[in-house]
Amino acid sequence: MRTFYGTDLPNPLMLGTAQYPSPAILEQAFRESGAGVATVSLRREGAGGAGQTFWQMISDLNVLILPNTAGCHTVKEAVTTAHMAREVFGTDWIKLELIGHTDSLQPDVFQLVEAARILTDDGFQVFPYTTDDLIVGERLLEAGCEVLMPWGAPIGSGRGLNNEYALRAMRAEFPDTPLVVDAGIGLPSHAAHAMELGYDAVLLNTAVARAGEPATMARAMKLAIEAGQLAHQADPIEARDMAEASTPVIGKAFLT
Amino acid sequence: MKIVLNGNPREVQATTLADLLTETGFSGRVATAVNEDFVPATLRPSHTLNDGDRVEVLAPMQGG
Numbered sequence: 001m002r003t004f005y006g007t008d009l010p011n012p013l014m015l016g017t018a019q020y021p022s023p024a025i026l027e028q029a030f031r032e033s034g035a036g037v038a039t040v041s042l043r044r045e046g047a048g049g050a051g052q053t054f055w056q057m058i059s060d061l062n063v064l065i066l067p068n069t070a071g072c073h074t075v076k077e078a079v080t081t082a083h084m085a086r087e088v089f090g091t092d093w094i095k096l097e098l099i100g101h102t103d104s105l106q107p108d109v110f111q112l113v114e115a116a117r118i119l120t121d122d123g124f125q126v127f128p129y130t131t132d133d134l135i136v137g138e139r140l141l142e143a144g145c146e147v148l149m150p151w152g153a154p155i156g157s158g159r160g161l162n163n164e165y166a167l168r169a170m171r172a173e174f175p176d177t178p179l180v181v182d183a184g185i186g187l188p189s190h191a192a193h194a195m196e197l198g199y200d201a202v203l204l205n206t207a208v209a210r211a212g213e214p215a216t217m218a219r220a221m222k223l224a225i226e227a228g229q230l231a232h233q234a235d236p237i238e239a240r241d242m243a244e245a246s247t248p249v250i251g252k253a254f255l256t
Numbered sequence: 257m258k259i260v261l262n263g264n265p266r267e268v269q270a271t272t273l274a275d276l277l278t279e280t281g282f283s284g285r286v287a288t289a290v291n292e293d294f295v296p297a298t299l300r301p302s303h304t305l306n307d308g309d310r311v312e313v314l315a316p317m318q319g320g
Contacts, residue, residue, distance in 0.1 A: 016317035016318075016319060016320030017318045017319060017320075018319055018320045019318070020318075026318075039319050039320055040314065040318065040319045041315060041316075041317050041318065041319025042264070042287065042314040042316065043313060043317035044262040044311050044312065044313065044315075045282060045286055045314060045315035045316060046263070047281070049282075049283070049284060049315075050315070050317075051284070051285065051286070051314075051315020051316045051317055052283075052284040052285060052315065052316075054315075054316050054317060054318065055285050055294075055315070057283070058316065066298075067319070068319045068320070070320065077292075078290070080289060080292065080293065080294050083287075083294040083296075084288075084289060084294055084310060084314055085287070086314060087287045087296060087312070088285050088286065088287045088315070089285075090318065166299070167279055171311065175299055205320035206320065229294040237308075
């Protein structure tokens, strides 16, 4: 069992807390999902103290907290945000996002590696949102990351695993590193797919929060992730091009 | 003194970051930055503000 900086996840689902129709629906979705980790962010506090209300609700979920650096475009901005998040949330965990492209929200992997090195040296436990590039993965591990979170598809796109080959290669290349498919999951089948490849967890938000029935989708994700995880453990058969009869040929009656 | 608080210009009496938070009604779990540099909570009482400073006060929010 791969651990996340020494911590066993209670459940291989990391669920975002954004975009739900209401706080009550967010709570229902978390309950149904069984998620072990909630991702959160830092934003300007409003006059009414909305952040404090949100914090109380998240605390009551009784899950691990993974703050992000969403929306950061420079190393300086991401590092400063991480420091602020550590103080507010009281955790060394940080989901490091360094956005490089406006439309695809593709990570800027060059800045990502630099920021990961700085934050690791500052005592953070970095969860880098990265691409499925093997060399970038190696550089992130060299920088001190002990977890990699490649994208399945662009954030919020719901396209599933755009490049199964690359994700499979990543699993093979880093057999001892916890790997999380982060972003792009739209359906439970996508989440199951990631787990079937041997990934340790999936991180998703939009697929649940923007579904017509978020709590129902949360439960569907939970079941799919469990199914995918079991399937991986069960050592699936290899796909083949030609048919292979499953019913025995021996003993078949001669009736023609 | 005139500062920019969370993007909004405003006139304040406070001379330190800690006093500014009190004056403007912030409490609870917040993190602060002045002129794009993080200022830990422990340093807020001794952090003197200057005219034109840009202060950010951030709090927990929804995120993916």
